[in-house]
Amino acid sequence: MFKIGAPLVAAALALSACGGTTNDAESTSGGKACDLKIGFFGALTGDAANLGINIKNGAELAVNQYNEKNADCKVTLTSFDSQGDPAIAPGLAQKAVTDKKLVGIVGPAFSGESKAADPIFEQAGLNTISASATNPALSENGWKTFHRILGNDATQGPAAAKYIKDILKADKVFVSDDTSEYGKGLADIVKKDLGSAVAGTDQTAADGKQDDFSATVTKAKSSGATVFFYGGYYSNASKLAKQLKDGGFTGTFVAADGVKDDGFIKGAGAAAEGAIITCPCLPPDKAPEFVEAYKKAYNSEPATYSAEAYDAANVFLAGIAAGKTASADMTAFIGSYSAQGVTKNVKFDAKGEPAEVSVWAYKVTDGKIVPDQEIK
Secondary structure, three states, X not given: OOXXXXXXXXXXXXXXXXXXXXXXXXXXXXXXXXXXEEEXXXXXXXXXXXXXXXXXXXXXXXXXXXXXXXXXXXXXXXXXXXXXXXXXXXXXXXXXXXXXOEEEEEOOOOHHHHHHHHHHHHHHOOOEEEOOOOOHHHHHOOOOOOOEOOOOHHHHHHXXXXXXXXXXXXXXXXXXXXXXXXXXXXXXXXXXXXHHHEEEEEEOOOOXXXXXXXXXXXXXXXXXXXXXXXXXXXXXXXXXXXXXXXXXXXXXXXXXXXXXXXXXXXXHHHHHOOOEEEEOOOOXXXXXXXXXXXXXXXXXOOOOOHHHHHHHHHHHHHHHHOOOOOHHHHHHHHHOOEEEOOOOEEEEOOOOOEOOOOOEEEEEEOOEEEEEEEOO
């Protein structure tokens, strides 16, 4: 289970100094700027925008809290809207690395854009901490600047398969994915762990590029599967779940963290009810003080990866407070970092993976995504 320990106020607000140089420029929230920035890199528009906005808000909350305690030396959060598109990511990354005020990136948000942008960040020495990119291969490239705050799909995939086998008791499972770096990678792991229980497979187009899933529905029904697993994002998943139900498929719909968003429920309607969604992310009730602060700032509940982004931003802010603003110094600082966050004790291994990992199952109940159980 996630270990919360010290209150978020102590973790976030104990930062009392600001690295880098100062000037007389005003930050967006008033007061002198540190002349330093933290970046958010992910989708703020497009089919997966909700997930990106969740992450941006979490990072922004951390920066704003830091600035409240450092009014004479503020840090700015700057955003790079990738639209979740790997084709757009390299150009944005090139733009980011030319900004010498940037000390780190919270992101990239998605695995495909991470694969496209992270080599550019590595070459420039710009450190990244993703709150959400889960493809296991990302940490196998020898990148010194790559880090992620959450467990990868080498842990989430087996956990999803375990839930399907042990909790749902399914002996026939249909597996589909959206061909993305994230969706296909995750689905391949689930298929491997399910083994002979895989009764059929199929692939869909990427989000926003397909509306008719009737061929997949027909294949799923013909397979005799009692569970349908989908690797992809909430836009496709909502249409797919609805068409599965309308087409007569009576099994349980299971997906992963890319679907853990209210956009899935809004799109699928009644067909979302009972769906299972896995995620290596924090149930909100495990961090009540963070939830209270987030609700006060945004007048809404924190959503998927808001807390993880908050923890990621606070790593960079702690580095700034310690004066570790040069690229190599920040890399070394992150490598030796170990502190209690709101999601876990935040610490990274030599590949940039988190030292502490948990995977939860969530369930759509009465139109809401609620925690079901930790998958152990």
